[in-house]
Amino acid sequence: MRVLVIGGDGYCGWATALYLSNHGYEVAILDNLVRRHWDAQLCVETLTPIAPIQQRLQRWRDLTGKSIDLFVGDITDYAFLSKALHQFEPDTIVHFGEQRSAPFSMIDRDHAVLTQVNNVVGTLNLLYAMKEDFPDCHLVKLGTMGEYGTPNIDIEEGYITIEHNGRKDTLPYPKQPGSFYHLSKVHDSHNIQFACKIWGLRATDLNQGVVYGVLTEETGMDEMLINRLDYDGVFGTALNRFCIQAAVGHPLTVYGKGGQTRGFLDIRDTVRCMELAIANPAEPGQFRVFNQFTELFNIGELATKVQQAGMAMGLKIEIDHLENPRVELEEHYFNAKNTKLLDLGLQPHYLSDSLLDSLLNFAVKYQTRIDKNQILPKVSWRR
Numbered sequence: 109m110r111v112l113v114i115g116g117d118g119y120c121g122w123a124t125a126l127y128l129s130n131h132g133y134e135v136a137i138l139d140n141l142v143r144r145h146w147d148a149q150l151c152v153e154t155l156t157p158i159a160p161i162q163q164r165l166q167r168w169r170d171l172t173g174k175s176i177d178l179f180v181g182d183i184t185d186y187a188f189l190s191k192a193l194h195q196f197e198p199d200t201i202v203h204f205g206e207q208r209s210a211p212f213s214m215i216d217r218d219h220a221v222l223t224q225v226n227n228v229v230g231t232l233n234l235l236y237a238m239k240e241d242f243p244d245c246h247l248v249k250l251g252t253m254g255e256y257g258t259p260n261i262d263i264e265e266g267y268i269t270i271e272h273n274g275r276k277d278t279l280p281y282p283k284q285p286g287s288f289y290h291l292s293k294v295h296d297s298h299n300i301q302f303a304c305k306i307w308g309l310r311a312t313d314l315n316q317g318v319v320y321g322v323l324t325e326e327t328g329m330d331e332m333l334i335n336r337l338d339y340d341g342v343f344g345t346a347l348n349r350f351c352i353q354a355a356v357g358h359p360l361t362v363y364g365k366g367g368q369t370r371g372f373l374d375i376r377d378t379v380r381c382m383e384l385a386i387a388n389p390a391e392p393g394q395f396r397v398f399n400q401f402t403e404l405f406n407i408g409e410l411a412t413k414v415q416q417a418g419m420a421m422g423l424k425i426e427i428d429h430l431e432n433p434r435v436e437l438e439e440h441y442f443n444a445k446n447t448k449l450l451d452l453g454l455q456p457h458y459l460s461d462s463l464l465d466s467l468l469n470f471a472v473k474y475q476t477r478i479d480k481n482q483i484l485p486k487v488s489w490r491r
């Protein structure tokens with residue numbers, strides 16, 4: 109099976125491309141490398157030194173004898189996208205290629221517009237390209253658990269059955285996203301669902317939780333294959349940030365009360381979920397939604413787990429409750445379903461002490477690369 113990984117130079121995409129290549133899929137990466145450019149603009153760097161994409165791919169070829177094609181370009185450029193699709197002729201397109209940071213999208217008007225144009229136009233171009241020439245191709249699109257927000261009822265997987273004034277229907281689950289980035293994912297979901305309905309396209313929307321960890325079997329094979337690990341206040345995500353903060357003795361940055369509950373998963377489960385979605389495609393005309401996380405934690409709990417694991421390694425770790433730069437509920441009900449990927453055979457890696465140890469050890473190994481000035485959050489939702 110031929111799989112095109114859009115956004116394959118990024119955190120989830122790189123790990124996925126190598127995993128699929130290692131498991132017998134014909135893989136190509138399409139990426140415009142804009143994430144490296146945004147890092148440079150913000151003066152931030154991944155904790156881990158990532159090699160240029162061409163060198164990464166060369167090393168993969170040398171190590172495994174497997175080749176991954178590369179298309180460097182932007183999916184908001186329809187001519188480029190269409191040409192790449194015709195050259196590679198994918199059976200499945202995995203779409204990670206978006207601006208994915210909530211704080212980045214809240215910097216100012218320019219960044220909100222950039223995020224929504226990049227994400228919504230890119231996905232819309234992809235839908236048109238599929239409709240024109242690849243109508244049987246399966247789209248596996250990365251959505252986010254944050255599309256749902258934090259409602260005071262259980263969160264279903266994409267749809268909810270409602271009875272109202274004596275009538276009953278199954279409808280898209282209500283969306284209450286918390287940033288212009290998360291909103292872009294909602295807009296994408298609506299566009300994909302509509303395209304499946306009118307053109308008979310097949311798509312799986314993977315509402316992924318916060319991903320943590322850095323090592324997969326493949327990215328751990330060689331220093332040149334190392335994955336990115338972001339810790340800065342814009343692109344760093346909660347658990348990865350806490351482990352890196354712990355490694356350099358920075359107090360853990362819990363925003364507000366810390367009762368914010370989210371779905372989390374290990375990056376080794378991200379890559380496996382991709383394979384499960386690809387190997388069990390949606391039917392023509394079907395718009396499926398899977399909630400992709402393995403465990404629920406609140407942020408305060410996570411900070412305590414990192415503190416305990418770090419103390420066992422001899423690190424001295426404090427927890428700070430900062431004034432919350434975001435507008436979000438800090439104590440709330442949160443109970444989301446996640447059975448569909450488990451039913452397909454996902455065997456989760458749970459957040460055990462050993463994972464925290466390995467993430468902490470990794471952070472300690474690269475601690476000299478950390479710029480402490482980039483740790484505190486600088487983007488406010490209220491400004």
Ligand code: NAD
Nearest residue numbers: 115117118119120140141142143182183205206208316319
């Ligand atoms: P990332 O920033 O590391 O990677 C995204 C990649 O997409 C980058 O290499 C970037 O250059 C590329 N890209 C962006 N816009 C593009 C465009 N217009 N054309 C071509 N390439 C483009 O992000 P990530 O953490 O790997 O996230 C990947 C996807 O997974 C995103 O859609 C994100 O919303 C989703 N997701 C991520 C997480 C997480 O915790 N990292 C959690 C849930 C969902």
Ligand code: USQ
Nearest residue numbers: 208209210252253254316317318345346361362363368407
């Ligand atoms: N948080 C802290 N301290 C920090 C960082 C974050 O308390 O140092 C809190 C935030 O306020 C928020 C929660 O942790 O309540 C999650 O924040 P995050 O930055 O880890 O994750 P988020 O902004 O939601 O975005 C990340 C990815 C995004 C993906 C999303 C999945 O960047 O691409 O869509 O996780 S989810 O959160 O399920 O929507």
